[in-house]
Amino acid sequence: MKQQIIYNEEDIEKFLELTKFEKESDNSTQNFKKLLNVQKKISILSNIKVDDLKQIVDDIQFTPYKYKDVIIKEGSTAKEIFFILSGECQVFVKNKKVGELHAGETFGESAAIFNTKRNAQVVCSKDVTVVLSFCINHDNMDFCAEALATLYKNLAYQIHIKLEDMNKHAR
């Protein structure tokens, strides 16, 4: 009978890394499934094929926030895009309230995609607000060009709607 293989510390570390990686990938699979359930509601992700979405969306998180919790800090450089699943938020610029966000609305997309600083602070205004956040993986740009083009088109449309809304209020 052949001698049994003995694994040393270095091997054990590699295996532990693998299990960690496994758990993370299990979590991200679950989160991706949850994202698919609400994809239609997230306007910037509409019309993107599931396989492509898998490639361009990263770091999906579902986070419950409590009243007064800060979701986005003004001037910060985080890269997440947020979608409110339930609850409400308020938007502040230089401590002045400028708007409200409700379930089904997306925020933080411009700074995330154009890599600029957050221009407003978003604070939870309900007892519990559940927010879905994700990042866009630009590294896969080469082979997901079509999906990213759709994403930018959706984003442009959303900015257009926001501008129209602002114009309406200005008139």
Added chain:
Amino acid sequence: MDKKTISLVVKKFNDIYFKNIHQIVEKNFDFIDSLGLPAPKQNYLFTYDYLTYVYDIFVRIDNKFVSHTLNKLKRDIDNLQELLQIHEDINKEYEEIFDEKFLPKSQLFTYMTQKLEQLKEQDNNPKEVHTLQHHLKELKKVYLALFKNDFIKENRYILKNLKEILNTKIYYFDKLLWIEAQKSYTINTKLKKINMIKGYESKMYLLEILEVIMPYSQKYKYFEKCLKVYK
């Protein structure tokens, strides 16, 4: 000798015969448990030939890509595969084991065989020789029936455990293989050329292979079946 006593003799034999393999199984389960490697839900045993095929391709592209851990894991799996084969064969060869290893260890059987030989040598009591031969034949039948039952049951238990261990190790071999391959510049460049950038994993590579391999060949059919495991 009653059946219970014979069963005890068989059990004693099994304990000695399977001692090493029990230790190997136990050590492997301890290893898996201590690292908290969760057992995969799918059956990856079937994919090992495919993984070896990929491993060999990668070695040809970059023979330095294999880490000590990956190398050890492969040797470990190969050893376990060998053991699995040995124990699969045991199920078919139980009669030989019974004749060659079990019977010579049975005191009663050895005693009766020796007695028969003595009688045959004396050659003065053919009737007694005939009766003893008959008893011996009957005893062998009873022994064999009980041996077959307990021995194969024990071996099946070992096979089940070996498959479980192999399944877990093959699953992690698959994961580690792709992680190591990703670290190799040469392999990366090759994979990018075949559009593997969409994901370094067995499923994607299988899809690529199926695109270029001769359809309906044996290999094609095998890879197609492997793909079902990854779905």
